Amino acid sequence: MIGIDWGTSSLRAYRFAADGQLIGRRDTPRGILTVGAGDFPDTLRAVAGDWIEDGERRILMCGMVGSRQGWVEAPYLVCPAGLDGLAITAPAIPFPDVDLRIVPGLSCRNSHGVPEVMRGEETQILGAALDDGEATVCLPGSHSKWARIKGGTVSGFATHFTGEAFAALAGHTILARMMNPLSPHHAGGFARGVARARQRGGLLHHLFGLRAHALFDEMPEEEAASYLSGLLIGHEVASALEDGVAPPIVLIGAEQLTLRYAAALDAFGVPHRTANPDAAAQGLWRVGQRLW
Amino acid sequence: MIGIDWGTSSLRAYRFAADGQLIGRRDTPRGILTVGAGDFPDTLRAVAGDWIEDGERRILMCGMVGSRQGWVEAPYLVCPAGLDGLAITAPAIPFPDVDLRIVPGLSCRNSHGVPEVMRGEETQILGAALDDGEATVCLPGSHSKWARIKGGTVSGFATHFTGEAFAALAGHTILARMMNPLSPHHAGGFARGVARARQRGGLLHHLFGLRAHALFDEMPEEEAASYLSGLLIGHEVASALEDGVAPPIVLIGAEQLTLRYAAALDAFGVPHRTANPDAAAQGLWRVGQRLW
Numbered sequence: 001m002i003g004i005d006w007g008t009s010s011l012r013a014y015r016f017a018a019d020g021q022l023i024g025r026r027d028t029p030r031g032i033l034t035v036g037a038g039d040f041p042d043t044l045r046a047v048a049g050d051w052i053e054d055g056e057r058r059i060l061m062c063g064m065v066g067s068r069q070g071w072v073e074a075p076y077l078v079c080p081a082g083l084d085g086l087a088i089t090a091p092a093i094p095f096p097d098v099d100l101r102i103v104p105g106l107s108c109r110n111s112h113g114v115p116e117v118m119r120g121e122e123t124q125i126l127g128a129a130l131d132d133g134e135a136t137v138c139l140p141g142s143h144s145k146w147a148r149i150k151g152g153t154v155s156g157f158a159t160h161f162t163g164e165a166f167a168a169l170a171g172h173t174i175l176a177r178m179m180n181p182l183s184p185h186h187a188g189g190f191a192r193g194v195a196r197a198r199q200r201g202g203l204l205h206h207l208f209g210l211r212a213h214a215l216f217d218e219m220p221e222e223e224a225a226s227y228l229s230g231l232l233i234g235h236e237v238a239s240a241l242e243d244g245v246a247p248p249i250v251l252i253g254a255e256q257l258t259l260r261y262a263a264a265l266d267a268f269g270v271p272h273r274t275a276n277p278d279a280a281a282q283g284l285w286r287v288g289q290r291l292w
Numbered sequence: 293m294i295g296i297d298w299g300t301s302s303l304r305a306y307r308f309a310a311d312g313q314l315i316g317r318r319d320t321p322r323g324i325l326t327v328g329a330g331d332f333p334d335t336l337r338a339v340a341g342d343w344i345e346d347g348e349r350r351i352l353m354c355g356m357v358g359s360r361q362g363w364v365e366a367p368y369l370v371c372p373a374g375l376d377g378l379a380i381t382a383p384a385i386p387f388p389d390v391d392l393r394i395v396p397g398l399s400c401r402n403s404h405g406v407p408e409v410m411r412g413e414e415t416q417i418l419g420a421a422l423d424d425g426e427a428t429v430c431l432p433g434s435h436s437k438w439a440r441i442k443g444g445t446v447s448g449f450a451t452h453f454t455g456e457a458f459a460a461l462a463g464h465t466i467l468a469r470m471m472n473p474l475s476p477h478h479a480g481g482f483a484r485g486v487a488r489a490r491q492r493g494g495l496l497h498h499l500f501g502l503r504a505h506a507l508f509d510e511m512p513e514e515e516a517a518s519y520l521s522g523l524l525i526g527h528e529v530a531s532a533l534e535d536g537v538a539p540p541i542v543l544i545g546a547e548q549l550t551l552r553y554a555a556a557l558d559a560f561g562v563p564h565r566t567a568n569p570d571a572a573a574q575g576l577w578r579v580g581q582r583l584w
Binding site (some may be wrong): 002110112114115116117143158159160161162164165167168169171172173174196199200201202203204205208209211212213215216218232236238239240242255 | 360404450451453454459461490491492497499505524532534
């Protein structure tokens with residue numbers, strides 16, 4: 001089978017042998033934002049057409065390709081949900097010669113009735129093979145997810161707007177003048193930001209402190225973006241812990257992000273480990289196993 | 293004397309009779325961002341030149357005109373500071389026929405050593421004539437200030453990045469698609485945002501909830517910007533209270549903002565009142581009295 005992890009800014013294609021071995025992988029920048037409304041079939045064919053010609057007849061996709069801005073809007077499966085539920089509710093898309101399906105997203109409501117959604121992360125979480133016992137999975141990103149998994153089922157999750165807030169604050173406020181968002185990660189600045197997040201006063205107050213430090217020449221430009229990152233991630237971790245998130249924490253995501261979250265969790269003294277970076281591929285395979 | 297409240301986006305000029313009565317006032321959009329580096333003298337003359345010709349020989353300015361981007365950089369006076377301190381340290385600027393001075397800003401450091409600054413607000417706070425007893429003064433804005441005043445002296449203050457965070461989040465994240473930042477204030481949406489801010493989970497989590505509400509058609513476009521405003525102001529008030537801010541709270545600022553903060557303080561059950569909206573003019577007069 002073929003697995004496609006099709007997100008907002010990238011498309012990753014995986015080819016599996018009958019025993020689940022990964023025998024091909026392609027990373028492309030063909031995220032859904034780069035694809036016109038009617039161009040999804042041609043894009044898929046451009047990326048994986050040779051594998052189809054080679055005999056593959058089953059394709060399973062996950063991610064934002066199943067959103068309103070994607071190819072077909074797939075439903076949100078309500079938590080608690082596991083691999084079986086994802087397989088049963090995966091909608092089929094007409095595609096010549098191929099059984100093509102999309103993994104649904106997940107939704108839940110917290111105790112205050114506020115909705116939560118994810119699309120793509122469910123495949124990574126259930127791909128991390130945390131089938132026994134309980135764990136908390138953290139997937140850093142524009143919209144970071146903290147999910148609770150128990151006996152192979154996602155019982156609920158919470159999202160934090162951390163990555164988008166970073167981009168907006170670093171790029172579109174007075175803080176932009178004192179930092180270069182593209183400067184290399186500065187571990188010391190990041191640690192200072194995390195430490196500040198653990199103090200009183202709230203995030204909005206701490207953001208101004210960053211500005212004020214610069215006015216007093218106490219915040220070198222090369223540290224400032226990492227400080228802001230540490231401040232936001234520190235607040236995210238503090239809120240997640242206050243909200244009852246329990247260790248062990250399993251981190252899934254790009255290394256540049258999981259390393260930062262690992263450092264923040266260390267500062268809070270919370271045990272953690274990092275999952276297989278191919279969790280999305282594994283999740284696609286595992287859902288596919290229940291479909292076909 | 294003439295008082296000039298010269299901020300980032302506006303210039304307000306006041307003419308006082310010898311007994312302090314306000315006998316002239318002019319509101320202009322000639323904030324420092326609209327004035328070229330060498331054009332401050334001509335701008336002042338354009339706004340108040342006829343008053344000078346009419347015999348005024350004393351001009352006192354406050355606000356961002358005393359910042360690095362302004363006419364002359366005035367110092368920050370370290371808290372605790374009152375009217376006498378502002379008068380003694382107000383730098384003089386050469387200007388033909390006129391004794392021209394700038395009120396300094398204030399600075400302090402919190403218990404964690406993080407610096408704080410204000411420029412312009414000190415004149416409003418000390419213009420509000422809170423000379424007896426203790427009070428907390430809140431000045432909402434891009435960088436909201438919460439200052440403690442005791443016996444006519446500002447003992448310390450804290451800043452929250454609320455207004456700038458609102459603009460960046462409402463204008464430069466996915467939230468922008470679901471709201472019109474210029475839509476009229478929606479009291480119900482604002483109250484929902486304040487109520488959400490009082491729940492667990494942290495600001496970054498609450499921001500994503502706003503997005504998720506919209507995905508489930510639970511957030512009308514006409515409410516969304518006010519909800520975001522309530523969320524941010526609610527977090528600001530919660531943090532200020534947690535930080536030990538004590539009532540009574542005195543609000544100073546534009547009515548559109550003080551009404552929002554009043555509603556948020558009501559939701560938290562905190563007593564408050566609104567100060568004279570001409571606090572800046574009164575503060576300029578009161579510093580001037582100590583100068584001349």
